[in-house]
Amino acid sequence: MSEAKLILVCNDDGITAPGIRSLIKVARDLGDVVVVAPDKPQSAMGHAITINSTLRVQKMVVDGQTEYACSGTPVDCIKLAVNKILPRKPDLLISGINHGSNASINVIYSGTMSAAMEGALEKIPSIGFSLTNHSIDANFEASEKVARSIIKNALLHPMPAGVCLNVNIPDVSIDLIKGIKVCRQAEAIWQEEFDERKDPTGRTYYWLTGEFKNLDSGTDTDIWALENNYVSIVPCQFDITAHQHLNFFNDWQSF
């Protein structure tokens, strides 16, 4: 009799978000689940960690499920889970389901994917799931089916150490999803606009807004896959060395 798999669940939209509720539901069918997630929305927190203030953790049981709401960022949640909360290294870390795409350059800002990347750094097989719909009442039905299949695969097949998966799911019903594409991260950028306003005392403040611009015409990218109703899977690792440019800077020797 094989031991049940230990699955750690996190997200960045906060522990009450519908997306993580969907992911918990799926995970509970597949293993022993522990949820450690932010106690409030922590979207776009990237790989931030809390070093200048303290962290709190609130344990609770929801529908028989043990959950920990943490005052910190998604990456704080993973560090706390691994070092203080879990009885052993989990067999799988899943993060999400994020409300909104984390394809392409979104991955750099994403707390959901940073949680998965932190897992990868800890050599835990880790997957971030995102649905390309920001809405609080997005429909996660198809996403649950996709997540279930991918989690089963991840529990069956050992993943390369240090690698996590960035899974993005198009916002269509399951019968319109054509399949899964393993992709590279598309080159894209957010073209920012700041919405400039005056507060009641006349002082200026700003809201960050912007528009996503795909700069990549490749058909092997996550953006292409999503635009064509495929689920995109990008295997990710954190070595940002621009290896092909190491020689370029070799003549910058003197000072």
Next chain:
Amino acid sequence: MSEAKLILVCNDDGITAPGIRSLIKVARDLGDVVVVAPDKPQSAMGHAITINSTLRVQKMVVDGQTEYACSGTPVDCIKLAVNKILPRKPDLLISGINHGSNASINVIYSGTMSAAMEGALEKIPSIGFSLTNHSIDANFEASEKVARSIIKNALLHPMPAGVCLNVNIPDVSIDLIKGIKVCRQAEAIWQEEFDERKDPTGRTYYWLTGEFKNLDSGTDTDIWALENNYVSIVPCQFDITAHQHLNFFNDWQSF
């Protein structure tokens, strides 16, 4: 007569930190400087951006130098600078000088380097500088000399688009620095420990602490360079696709 170079200066330790004061001093000798930096410490904020609250910017003039203190993260500062504050795209973005190493895996948590990376995404030549000493009263004398030389190089030689430099400087006097090494990011990890305490009401809280563990025996890494009193330069780019593992996941097709 060529136009003066426009240099944007940012950091993550906050606009009053000694490290950014050193960098501003150096930059003012080399071009027209605009400072846009956080109004308080924002260390370890990674690539976080502010989307759920508003941003404020306070303009001020310090010793004839125009500076903007921003309520947001280092990456917010760059976005605001590029989109709202600067008259044109800067010729160079420099971030730092950070109080503490950003070599190896530190780069993933670093606000200083995230500001530089955001510049690279905007196709601005960008450099993050860090001194391997966390102390508020660290000695930046050698770092200023190193930064001056590297900034001059960057203003003379166009850098590859989309690439930023992660420069780390050993905490020794200039005569002990052996030179510059162009390196790859060492594989390393933070081994966390949480310092568990009780507040005056008896409730538990945590401080994140930890120890840096180099897992990489290579002599071509930034950690090796720093341990041997070289300045390390790692050219960085943000494509975290694990290209070598794309095929591995190709059989995860069904759901």
